[in-house]
Amino acid sequence: MIVIVDYDAGNVRSVQRACVEVGGDAVISSDPADVARAERVIFPGVGAAGAAMRNLRARGLDVALVAAVQAGKPVLGICMGMQIALDRSEENDQETLGLVAGRVRRFAFANPALKVPHMGWNAVSVRRPHPLLNGLEQGDEYYFVHAYYPVPEDPDVVCAVADYEGEFCCALARGSFFATQFHPEKSGRVGLGLLERFAAWDGRA
Amino acid sequence: MLSKRVISCLDVRDGKLAKSVKFVNTRDIGDPVEKAREYYLDGLDELVFYDITASSDRRRIILDVVEAVAEQVFIPLSVGGGVRSVADATDLRLAGADKINVNSAAVRRPALIAECADAVGGQNIVLSMDIRHVGASRAFPSGHEVVIDGGRQPMGIDALAWVREGERLGAGELVVNSIDADGTRDGYALQLTRMISDATRLPVIASGGAGTPAHLYDVLTEGGADAALVASMVHYGDYTVSGLKRYLNERGVKIRMSW
Numbered sequence: 001m002i003v004i005v006d007y008d009a010g011n012v013r014s015v016q017r018a019c020v021e022v023g024g025d026a027v028i029s030s031d032p033a034d035v036a037r038a039e040r041v042i043f044p045g046v047g048a049a050g051a052a053m054r055n056l057r058a059r060g061l062d063v064a065l066v067a068a069v070q071a072g073k074p075v076l077g078i079c080m081g082m083q084i085a086l087d088r089s090e091e092n093d094q095e096t097l098g099l100v101a102g103r104v105r106r107f108a109f110a111n112p113a114l115k116v117p118h119m120g121w122n123a124v125s126v127r128r129p130h131p132l133l134n135g136l137e138q139g140d141e142y143y144f145v146h147a148y149y150p151v152p153e154d155p156d157v158v159c160a161v162a163d164y165e166g167e168f169c170c171a172l173a174r175g176s177f178f179a180t181q182f183h184p185e186k187s188g189r190v191g192l193g194l195l196e197r198f199a200a201w202d203g204r205a
Numbered sequence: 206m207l208s209k210r211v212i213s214c215l216d217v218r219d220g221k222l223a224k225s226v227k228f229v230n231t232r233d234i235g236d237p238v239e240k241a242r243e244y245y246l247d248g249l250d251e252l253v254f255y256d257i258t259a260s261s262d263r264r265r266i267i268l269d270v271v272e273a274v275a276e277q278v279f280i281p282l283s284v285g286g287g288v289r290s291v292a293d294a295t296d297l298r299l300a301g302a303d304k305i306n307v308n309s310a311a312v313r314r315p316a317l318i319a320e321c322a323d324a325v326g327g328q329n330i331v332l333s334m335d336i337r338h339v340g341a342s343r344a345f346p347s348g349h350e351v352v353i354d355g356g357r358q359p360m361g362i363d364a365l366a367w368v369r370e371g372e373r374l375g376a377g378e379l380v381v382n383s384i385d386a387d388g389t390r391d392g393y394a395l396q397l398t399r400m401i402s403d404a405t406r407l408p409v410i411a412s413g414g415a416g417t418p419a420h421l422y423d424v425l426t427e428g429g430a431d432a433a434l435v436a437s438m439v440h441y442g443d444y445t446v447s448g449l450k451r452y453l454n455e456r457g458v459k460i461r462m463s464w
Contacts, residue, residue, distance in 0.1 A: 013301060017276050047326060115408055117328045117377070120207040120431070121250055121461045141208060141461040143281060145328050163206060186281050186303065188245070188464050 002026040002199065003038035005065070005081075007045070007055040011185070015044045015078065018185035022192050024199035032064035040198065041068050044185075045080030046145070049104070050092030052080050062097060069099055069177045074203040076132075077179030082172070083150055085179055091148050100174050102152035107164065114165050117147040122162045124170055124182065130159045130205060132178050132197050133171065140190045142182035144170075149181060176203030208461045209425045210250040210432035211450055212410060213439055215240060217286075218257045220266045222440070238273045244439065245278040247446040248464040252278060253306065253434065256286030257355070264293070268300040275301025285333055294321045298329075306380065308333040309353035312360055312367070315374055322375035331410075332376035336364045336397060337384045349397060356384045364397070368405050379405060380434070382412040390416025390437065393424040402429030410434055418444065418452040425458055 002024050006012045012028045019026035019042070026042070027034070035041055043065060045052055056062040069075050077085050084096045089104035096104070107116045121141040126133050142162075149168040152158060160171035162182070170181040178198070184191035215237050216223045222237045241252055254274070256267040271284055284297045285306020294305045305325060311317045311332060322330045335356050341348040349364035368379065381401050383394035393414045402409045411430035415421060421433040438444045454460045 011303070013299070014275065014303070017301070018279055020276075021279065046329075112406055115406055115431075118207070119328060119378070119408060120210055122207050137463065140463050147328070165206075186279060188280055190463065192279055 001038060002040045002042055003034050004028045004042045004044065005035060005061060006030040007052065007059065007061055011046055011183075012044055015042055015185045018192060018195050019199065022196035022199060024195065030059055030061065032060045035061065035064040035068055038068070038073065040074045040076070040201070041065070042076045042078065042198075043081035044078040045084070047080060048091055049080070049084060049089040049094040049096060049148075052084055053094055053096060056084075066097060066099060069175060072176045072203050074198065074201045075177045076198050077177065078185070079146060079181060079183060082179035082181050083146075083148055085177065086150055086152065089148065099177055100150075100152055100157055100172060101154060102150060104148045104150050106148050109165055111165070117145055118149075118164045119145045121187075122164065122182075124160050124162050126160050128156070128159045128173075130171075130173050130178065131201055132173075132194055133159060134197060135193055136160075136190070142170075142180070142184065142187040142191060144182045146181060173205060175205075206459060207431070208250070208459050209430075209453070210410075211248075211421070211446060211453070211460070212251045212253055212283075212432050212434045213244050213249055213446065214253040214255055214412070214434050214436050216255045216257050216436070217267060217270055220258075220270055223257060237270055238277065240440070241274045242277045244446050245280055248450055248461070249280060249446045250461055251281045251283060251432070253283045253285070254302075255306070256284070258286075264296065268296060271297060271300040271302055283331055285331070288321075289317070291320050291324045294325055294330075298325050304329045304331050304378070306331045306333045307376075308335065309358075311371070312351055312353050312362065315370060318371060318374035318376050322377070326377075327375040328377040330376050331378045331380060332371040333380040333382065334364065334367060334371075335382050335384050336394075338394075338397070347400060352384055356387070365400070365404055368401050372405055372407055376407065378408045378410065380410045380412050381430075383414060386414025387412075388437070389414050392416065392420040393428060393430075393433070395423055395428045398424055398428035398430050402431075408432065418449050421449060422453060422456055422458060425453065
């Protein structure tokens, strides 16, 4: 059973529908006890870092998520669910979960042709093989919508990068935690493939 | 870098697919859910539903269509037509819409853009503009006027002034729909699209007038658009989504080719 964590941060039903499409058994919950009981956890999210942390703490979900990762349970973070895993975000100057050492920065470009948010389809290049990225082919594109991006301290956690006037980390892994800046649930067949692999993943790299 | 997007718009009336020609004489052309799934499997980058239902129970009908499509289509889904309040926007989001299009109601009451941006995130608010060429004048320095209610009602607002206002109020993306080009199949309004693309930092979706693959190429290059919206070209089977994407890719437009 996959538990999709609901903390008023957006698109939980889209993620659930995509899990159902690949044959995963997924429920939506905001109860930390469900996170503790889950076989696997998906931690999605859109919106701002400050509100996301407030909502997580109010429900005790911050503690439950960290405990799930420490216990070696497969946990997938998506978009805000990735950013919030680092130590700190420039967005709302917010302290975040600290599952992965590093910071979250805002895109800032001198060139006005580069739009922020980075929104649309972009190619993802694998930097470090990971079971969840198996089968990903050169040139495969995923759907992104974000104005901030993660900068992990340890380059070894970076699994994949995308290019938006320079490369940024768009997939990272540490232990049984894996996270993407892109939205697999909105990325067609290639995105569904990642969710399908997650539904079968044992949490080992 | 980001790929240019090919987007298809399905006009939905009473839960069925319709396509307008110059915004009058709509006719039914099939099941929106089936069509959406077909385009998704053929490589469409994003799907737009535009609700043109006039009846009073319209909200429930479009919400059902959105839910049914969201269960089968795993690309961004954008919905508009008659969005008048934050409640309309949040209902559509809950049904499965990723992006909300606002149009006429935002022209009548611009604060709607800011309210919806607050409620569901500015990046998810698409300001859809119907624009008519009127010639440059003191009232219309850009030579273009904003019209509403499906093109019937001129609003006395300059197109570029509305673009700037929409951006200031927090919209995340713009649809530039040329009333003059809509349904003609003679090509997008290139100059209008370029002018708006140059005047904003928001992504621009060109709409209205696509008839041949070359029209898409022109608006994504010369027109400066980030995305091209197609309707009748693909709805009537003259072209396929994958065929259009192959055409663009072969001519050097960066486009998503694996799906």
